[in-house]
Amino acid sequence: MNSQDKDGASDTGESDTPGQTDTRRDQxxxxxxxxxxxxxxxxxxxxxxxxxxxxxxxxxxxxxxxxxxxxxxxxxxxxxxxxxxTSREQDLGSGDAQTASDDHISKLRQANEHLVIATIEASVMAEEIQAAKDTLEHLVHYDTLTGLPNRALLQDRLGQAIELARRQDRQLAVMFIDLDQFKPINDSLGHLVGDQLLQSVAQRLVGSVRHSDTVSRQGGDEFVLLLPYIEHAADAALSAQKVLAALAPPHHLAEHELHIGASIGISIYPDDGRDAETLIKCADTAMYDAKAGGSNSYKFFEPRMNAQAIERQSIEASLRLALERQEFVLHYQPKIDLQRGTTTGVEALIRWQHPQRGLLASAQFVPTAEACGLILPIGRWVLREACRQAQAWLQAGLPPVTLSINVSTAEFLAADYLDNVRAALEEAHLEPRTLELDLTEGVLMRDVASTEPVLHALADLGVKLAVDDFGIGYSSLRSLRTYRIDTLKIDPSFVSRMIGNADDAAIVCAAISLARSLGLRVSAEGVETVEQARFLRDRQCDEAQGDYFARPLAADALAALLQTGTVHAFQPTAGDRPPQ
Amino acid sequence: METPDPQRHQIIDRLMAQHPEGADTVSVLWEKLATEVSSIVGAGGFDSLYERSVFLTQSTFPWLAAGASSAQADHRFTSLKTSLAAQTPTHASEANRLLLVTFTDIMASLIGEALTTGILRSAWGDAAADKNGEELKK
Known part of the structure; x- marks a missing residue:
């Protein structure tokens, strides 16, 4: 604005006076x-x-x-x-890192701990699974009670042994072993003792054979022994003898002292069979033959045994029917007082009135009945029927006689035997002293703990006790006193030979002397000649029985003889009449 | 052909030779081993290994007692000491050796020989060193 003001003034050109000029110049x-x-x-x-x-x-x-x-x-x-x-982070990171590291180590340690524990547990589980597998495998092939190979494993080994024997043209042997009188022990003493006995037997069997042999348990009281390497059949016989010897000593189980024998049947490859089944079957058949011939023995298989086995099976089936059909009968054989010539008693003897084969003696069916267990019901029938008959004779006015009944080991060891005796006596209203039970030496030598109470109870009841077949067994003198035995019955085998054999005569004399010394009655069985009767009479034998005096008779026939008093021909003095 | 014993077996044999008294060796060896192993696998892991080892060793020495329990670390080996003390020194030493061998066998099966041997050396220090070997190296 100021510059504009200056420019406006300089642009004016108008004329002035001198004063004004001066002024102007000045200006x-x-x-x-x-x-x-x-x-x-x-x-x-x-x-x-x-x-x-x-x-x-x-x-x-x-x-x-x-x-x-x-x-x-x-x-x-x-x-x-x-x-x-960054610095703060670094500072901060240093502390955090330490904490994080500790946490990390702790977690690692925990993880390790879990891993170790889990691994160990997995290892234990794996072992348990393997053990279970092994157990199952063992169960398939081994008997759980005895630990012996079972039937399946035996079949396998026998099959292999047969194949090997075939290639090497050799023989092998199969032994079928059945324990004698195991069932009565099992029944009377219980399964626990029975199982212990089987275990003890199994140990002895294993101990009596070679490592190369196989001892197996077939079931129950049956064992099969495989001898894969034999030179001759005689080798198998030797093994059988060793087995019997191993089983002979008593088995001490808890408070029991148990005696048990065995029957053994032997079959030989390839003579008796070329496959496992046949060889076992033949050995089984031979075992039955051994058992029928007397316990604690062995037999080699023979072809004839097959026929016998078939007959045995037939008898067994028929025996069951015979019980139902009441085909059994009792015959009675008198016992004679040798000093007085009087009838002192009778022995009840079972017979089978077979519908096709006629009257069968006890020897023809009792072994089979014992083998198959039918001896127990048959024995109960004998006891009841004999007591009933004895009472019937008394009711008929006949003179009282002692009634003798044979008792098998199986019967005596049965848990209810004492009850059966009591029941039979009560049912027949028979005085207990009328009844005499003939026990074998085997019964007396059985487990003392189980037999002693029964024997004492029978004696307390008033029943008489006799030792049957004395001299052929192993009864101890102590047992004769311990069990309150009344009578010794000399075995017929000694009586039959005593006239011509000094040894047998000596045994008979010793038995008579022993009985008299112990205050027991002595009786001789199987007397068939007058010489035998005189010999016994002269040695102060108390009584005797046998075909010389009278054969076993039916109840009616015996009653008639008792009635007439002419039961026997023997007189206490010379001039004996021959039997009628 | 016979497999030579692993190095840790030799270590154990040397230590057992240095501490022939069975029961006393327990405190010397086992407690150090327990400390070292527990620092890696925890007390539970050690107990698991130990109990398994005792179980396996009992097949040879049935009288051997277990009783390891992390809940009572101070008394962890009391049962072992007691059962070893009841035996003859020779018998106890044999049992303890087998227990150690079994324990380390399990460890080696889990983590390998080298690591197991390293842990044993850490646990037992100079006592585990092969002096003869070191002298030969010098």
């Missing part, structure tokens, strides 16, 4: 001066402006520099913050 000079001054001022101003512009430029440069510095500062600050943060 002009002044104006010139003012213009110079103004120009100077303007220059100064321009210089100032330039300076200002320069200053402003400097300021702007400074500002730019400042801004740059500020940026640098911010960058530095950012770096510093970053460094600080």
């Amino acid at each position: 002009t000079r002044l104006a010139a001066e003012d213009a110079v001054l103004s120009r100077e001022k303007s220059a100064d101003l321009r210089e100032d402006a330039a300076n200002l512009r320069e200053d402003a430029a400097d300021v702007r440069e400074d500002a730019a520099n400042l801004r740059e510095d500020a940026v640098h500062l911010r960058e530095d600050a950012a770096h510093a913050r970053e460094a600080s943060a």
Whole structure:
């Protein structure tokens, strides 16, 4: 605005007076001066402006520099913050890392712990599974009670042995072993004792054979022995003898002392069969033959035994029917007082009135009945029927006689035997002293713990006890006193030979002397000649029975003889009449 | 061909020779071993290994008692000491050796020979070192 004012004044050109001229000159000079001054001022101003512009430029440069510095500062600050943060992070990270490391180690340790425990447990489980597998495998092939190979494993080994024997053109033997009178022991003493006895037998069998032989349990009281390497059949016989010898000593089980024998049947490859089934069957058949011939023995298989086996099976089936059909009868054989010549008693003897074969003696079916267990119901029938008959004779007015009944080992060892005796006596209303039970020496030598109470109970009841077949067994003198025995019955085998054989005569004399010394009655069985009767009478034998005096008779026939008093022909003095 | 005993068996034999008294060796060897092994697999892991070892060793020495329990670390080996003390020194030493061998056998089956041997050396220190071997190296 100021410059515009100055320019407007200079543009006026109007004429003035001298005073005015002077004034004007003055004014002009002044104006010139003012213009110079103004120009100077303007220059100064321009210089100032330039300076200002320069200053402003400097300021702007400074500002730019400042801004740059500020940026640098911010960058530095950012770096510093970053460094600080990093530092803080590093500081912080150092502590955290320690904690994290401890946690990590702890977790690792825990993981290791779990891994170790799990691995050990897995190992234990694997072993248990393997053990279970082994157990199952063992169960398939071995008998759990005895630990012996079972039927399946025997079949396998026998099959292999046969194949080997065939290739090498050799023989092998199979032995079928059945324990004698095991069932009565098992029944009377319980299954626990029975099982212990089987275990004891198994141990002895294993101990009596070679390592190459196989002892197996077929079941029950049956064992099969495989002898894969034999030179001759005689080798098998030798093994059978060793087995019997090993089983002979008593088995001491808890408080029991048990005696048990065995019947052994032997078959030979290839003579008796060329396959496992046939060889075992033949050995089984031979075993039955051995058992029928008397316990504790062995027999080799013979073809004839097959026919006998068939007959035995037939008899067994028929025996069951005979009980139902009441085909059994009792015959009675008198016993004679040798000093007085009177009848002192009768022995009841079972017969089988077979519908096709007629009257069969006891020897023709009793062994089979014992083998198949039918002897127990048959024995109970004999006891009841004999007592009933004895009472019937008394009711008929006949003179009282002692009634003797044979008792098998199986019957005596049956748990209910004592009860059966009591029941039979009560049913028949018979005095117990009328009854005499003929026990074998085997019964007396059985387990004392089980037999002694029964024997004492029978004696307390008033029943008489006799030892049958005395001299052929192993009864001890102590047992004769311990069991309150009343009578010794000398075995017929001695009686039959005593006239011509000094040894047998000596045995008979010794038995008579022993009985008299112990205060026992002595009776001789199987007397068939007058010489035998006289011999016994002269040695103070109390009584005798046998065909010489009278054969076993039916109840009615015996009653008639008792009635007439002519039962026997023997007289206590010379002049004996022959039997009628 | 017979497989040579692993190095750890030799270590155990050397230690057993240095500490023939069976019962006393228990504290010397087992407690150090327990500390070292527990630091790696925990007390439960050690107990599991130990109980398994005792079980397996009992087939040879039926009288050997177990009784390891992490709940009573101080008395962890009391049963073992008691059963060893009841035996003759020779018998006890044989049983303890077999127990150690069995224990390390299991460990080796889990983690390998080298690591097992290393752990034994850490546990037993210089006592586990083969002095003869070191002398030969010098």
